[in-house]
Amino acid sequence: MSHPAPSHRVIASGTSRSFPIAHPLLEAAGETGIVVLLLGPGAGRAFAALADKARYTAILIELGTECLGVHTGESRGEEGANVLGFARFRLGEAPPSDLVEIVRQPKTTPEAIAAARALFTGHGLKTAVCADFPGRIIDRLVRPYYNAALGKLDAGLATADDMDLTLRLGLGYPEGPIALLERTGLAAHHDVTSALHEALGDPAYAPARRAQVAKARQLKGA
Amino acid sequence: MTEKITIGVAGAGTMGTGIAIVAARGGFPTLLFDLDPARVEAALGQMRAFFGKSVQRGKLTQAEVDEILSRVRGTSTLDDMAACGLVIEAIFEELDAKGQLFSALNGVCPPETLFASNTSTLSITEIAARSGRDDRFVGMHFCLPAQLMKLVEMSPGLNTSDESFARAWALCEAMGQRPVKTQDAPGFILNAFLVPFNNDAIRLVEQGVAEPAEIDAAIKGALGYAMGPMELLDLVGLDTQVLLCEALHGVTHEPRAACPPLLRRMVAARRLGRKTQRGFLDYQTSAIFGA
Numbered sequence: 001m002s003h004p005a006p007s008h009r010v011i012a013s014g015t016s017r018s019f020p021i022a023h024p025l026l027e028a029a030g031e032t033g034i035v036v037l038l039l040g041p042g043a044g045r046a047f048a049a050l051a052d053k054a055r056y057t058a059i060l061i062e063l064g065t066e067c068l069g070v071h072t073g074e075s076r077g078e079e080g081a082n083v084l085g086f087a088r089f090r091l092g093e094a095p096p097s098d099l100v101e102i103v104r105q106p107k108t109t110p111e112a113i114a115a116a117r118a119l120f121t122g123h124g125l126k127t128a129v130c131a132d133f134p135g136r137i138i139d140r141l142v143r144p145y146y147n148a149a150l151g152k153l154d155a156g157l158a159t160a161d162d163m164d165l166t167l168r169l170g171l172g173y174p175e176g177p178i179a180l181l182e183r184t185g186l187a188a189h190h191d192v193t194s195a196l197h198e199a200l201g202d203p204a205y206a207p208a209r210r211a212q213v214a215k216a217r218q219l220k221g222a
Numbered sequence: 223m224t225e226k227i228t229i230g231v232a233g234a235g236t237m238g239t240g241i242a243i244v245a246a247r248g249g250f251p252t253l254l255f256d257l258d259p260a261r262v263e264a265a266l267g268q269m270r271a272f273f274g275k276s277v278q279r280g281k282l283t284q285a286e287v288d289e290i291l292s293r294v295r296g297t298s299t300l301d302d303m304a305a306c307g308l309v310i311e312a313i314f315e316e317l318d319a320k321g322q323l324f325s326a327l328n329g330v331c332p333p334e335t336l337f338a339s340n341t342s343t344l345s346i347t348e349i350a351a352r353s354g355r356d357d358r359f360v361g362m363h364f365c366l367p368a369q370l371m372k373l374v375e376m377s378p379g380l381n382t383s384d385e386s387f388a389r390a391w392a393l394c395e396a397m398g399q400r401p402v403k404t405q406d407a408p409g410f411i412l413n414a415f416l417v418p419f420n421n422d423a424i425r426l427v428e429q430g431v432a433e434p435a436e437i438d439a440a441i442k443g444a445l446g447y448a449m450g451p452m453e454l455l456d457l458v459g460l461d462t463q464v465l466l467c468e469a470l471h472g473v474t475h476e477p478r479a480a481c482p483p484l485l486r487r488m489v490a491a492r493r494l495g496r497k498t499q500r501g502f503l504d505y506q507t508s509a510i511f512g513a
Binding site for chain 2: 089097098099101126127128129130131133136137138140141142144145148149152155156157158159162163165166167169170171172173174175204
């Protein structure tokens with residue numbers, strides 16, 4: 001059973017990737033609340049400037065590809081209090097999905113996690129909680145898969161259509177990887193997977209050749 | 223017009239039984255072979271039960287089912303396979319065993335009989351090389367459960383003739399399936415993507431990134447997948463995932479295909495998934511199982 005959404009306020013610092021347009025969660029925000037939502041690329045700075053941090057049940061910082069610890073600091077695996085990170089999963093410039101990844105630290109309080117979940121689910125969103133690692137859950141899983149699909153297309157494993165069809169019919173995926181990357185932007189995939197490659201050092205995240213070409217064309221203004 | 227041949231299925235396990243259902247339902251006389259007569263009988267019983275449910279659900283009439291089943295015969299005598307125009311092999315994933323079977327079939331079947339392997343991980347070219355007719359040999363990888371899934375990954379070996387591949391393709395379509403062409407590459411398309419993807423999900427649990435149920439919730443919620451990777455692993459069986467890892471990693475040496483240590487520990491602890499009621503998720507209490 002889901003809990004009612006807690007009261008919340010929003011502090012926006014630039015355009016949010018998670019909430020780029022009107023959303024019931026934003027419309028329901030008040031002047032005060034037991035949860036504060038820090039949105040936009042300046043969310044980390046807004047957190048640093050936030051007064052009376054302890055008075056909130058949960059402080060939610062919108063994340064890009066960075067870890068929450070960049071904003072909160074880390075200490076011997078004992079970090080964590082009432083501060084969480086979050087991001088609505090979004091591929092490139094496609095609209096945000098309804099899934100919010102909530103980032104916790106080792107000592108994040110259960111009350112803060114419960115409040116974060118209740119806030120998002122109370123406004124029609126879904127949640128998944130994860131620890132503070134680069135790529136969180138979804139990017140960590142899908143970026144190597146997308147890179148492999150692009151690589152196997154180059155290697156001639158099958159045509160793009162047959163590869164997509166196989167994964168749709170064989171695994172019930174709503175969309176094959178090649179069509180999905182075309183729809184959401186290969187250059188955007190390049191940016192995310194490059195950030196993960198740098199953070200994790202795992203060759204599986206190194207951008208595939210087709211993503212590199214798309215990024216080069218974007219930089220060229222093509 | 224598609225030729226009306228007898229389709230032979232070698233191996234009366236889960237996959238072979240499903241393929242025999244597809245062939246018979248597609249209108250082909252179907253011969254299900256297994257060295258063990260008890261397995262043949264069990265498979266025929268499973269086929270009758272499957273079609274019985276099709277009648278109950280209104281998908282087929284009893285008369286249609288009677289006609290389909292009249293086309294099906296079981297045998298434990300290899301010589302009976304001489305009647306087949308296409309033999310689809312669905313025995314266990316071992317190159318030597320498959321090679322020996324096809325070599326024996328080559329001595330029994332007429333020259334025009336096509337051979338196909340349902341292997342999901344072995345090389346079509348390598349199996350074909352042991353068959354004595356590598357020009358008339360194709361890969362036909364059905365998805366599990368074959369009787370419900372339309373997709374068939376079809377691969378020519380290096381020496382498969384264009385004519386043989388085209389004939390096998392037409393027969394696959396005539397069975398009501400949807401073939402897609404892939405290279406003869408380890409794991410073809412499905413397993414080449416799925417095995418590493420599922421291993422990556424296991425590694426997230428192993429490294430403490432998220433609990434299994436959270437991983438499933440994230441993937442389903444964000445991407446619209448019907449099933450999350452942990453649920454799927456539990457359904458397939460964690461012991462099966464180990465075998466898939468060993469087969470795929472053994473030929474590709476791709477790090478993502480290597481079996482994660484947590485997976486081996488779970489198999490050792492008999493946490494095999496749904497079949498033991500406990501895998502990454504717990505099916506007795508529906509509670510989440512953590513790493």
